[in-house]
Amino acid sequence: MKELLKKYEQKKPEIVFNWKDSETEAEGWTVINSLRGGAAGGGTRMRKGLDVNEVVSLAKTMEVKFTVSGPSIGGAKSGINFDPDDPRKKDVLKRWYKAVSPLLKSYYGTGGDLNVDEIHEVIPITEECGVWHPQEGVFNGHFKPSEADKINRIGQLRQGVIKVLENTTFSPDVLQKYTVADMITGYGVAEAVRHYYDIYGGNLKGKRAIVQGFGNVGSAAAYHLSEMGAKIVGIIDHVGGLINEEGFSFEEIKQLYLDKKGNKLYSEKLIPFEELNEKIWSLPTEVFMPCAASRLITKDQITKMIDAGLEVISCGANVPFADTEIFFGPIMEYTDNKVSLIPDFISNCGMARVFAYFMERKVQMTDEAIFMDTSETIKKAIQQIYNIQTSKINISKTAFEIALNQLL
Helix, strand or coil, X not given: CHHHHHHHHHCCCCEEEEEECCCCCCEEEEXXXXXHXXXXXXXXXXXXXXXXXXXXXXXXXXXXXXXXXXCCCEEEEEEEECCCCCCCHHHHHHHHHHHHHHHHHHCEECCCECCECHHHHHHHHHHHCCCCCCCHHHHHHHHCCCHHHHHHHHHHHHHHHCCECCCCCCCCCHHHCCEHHHHHHHHHHHHHHHHHHHHHCCCCCCCEEEEECCCHHHHHHHHHHHHCCCEEEEEEECCEEEEEEEEECHHHHHHHHHCCECCECCCCCCECHHHHHHHHHHCCCCEEEECCCCCCECHHHHHHXXXXXXXXXXXXXXXXXXXXXXXXXXXXXHXXXXXXXXXXXXXXXXXXXXXXXXXXXXXXXXXXXXXXXXXXXXXXXXXXXXHHCCCCCCHHHHHHHHHHHHHC
């Protein structure tokens, strides 16, 4: 596996597009790792301090993810080094998408990512640039449909991603009009835990869980895992967090979801970050869902969790461990050797799978059909690993071997 990984990591991306904004200090990159299948896909993120290496690693991660979610295309990513809280953000995004629109019309498909919203930013701004849909390039480069078929499938994709959830199983409040895009990734992260226990043995009900990050992914993951009967005992977000060793009730988790301020955890009982960070990693817990930024989790934190009874990790964040390596660094390897580690490209493939689902011809547009499709995709990937080796450790190692054998 390590030889395969080294070969894959060292392979230079096919295209690196670099942009410098004419009006601000913003700089952006689109990295297309390969045009496998004639196209490449990956979201657009924005954060201060982002560099091209981060974008390269995420593009490679996307390519691995597509081996699970489909379609069979190359991985890509866009990243903009700029403060997302700057009031000039929208204008920066407008100039960025204008510059990158020829790629988006030909062979590159994008979406939302860290600090860039799919529904309110990516779709309307790319439309202004003459792009039918942010995934148009994937249609043109990979599917090569007729004009009529393309119009139908883009319509399906457009409608599907922003579809307002009507089924109370998948939405915390149908009156608040949450969409598929709001809930699907976190749902997949929680489903990965459920499928893990179903396949490897054990029962999720009553298991204690810690969630890191309470944004789009973490809050939805907490909501769905709690709904399945797990007990959320700790939430850590960059603004602080909460601990309840008995476990929060499903109603309490649902309320925390509804009370979010934007993408931040809000509670009058919030424990300051420093104080929480000292306590949370030693809480007795079986399940950990890292859903915050990339490269945060240290070996010390993981060791404390293992000592406190950790059984399984379902990664909501891409590359959650504080390793410098693109993929399988020493902290990740150490973790994979000790507990069941479901890698990000399986557990957080929800949004990528939704895109793939709606790109197919005439699919069912019900909440249940959309969410069950993601669930089945994740289940199939975990089952495939189990079929190769039934051990509860080295799950990520086996998952990478399966993926890399398809890519190299």
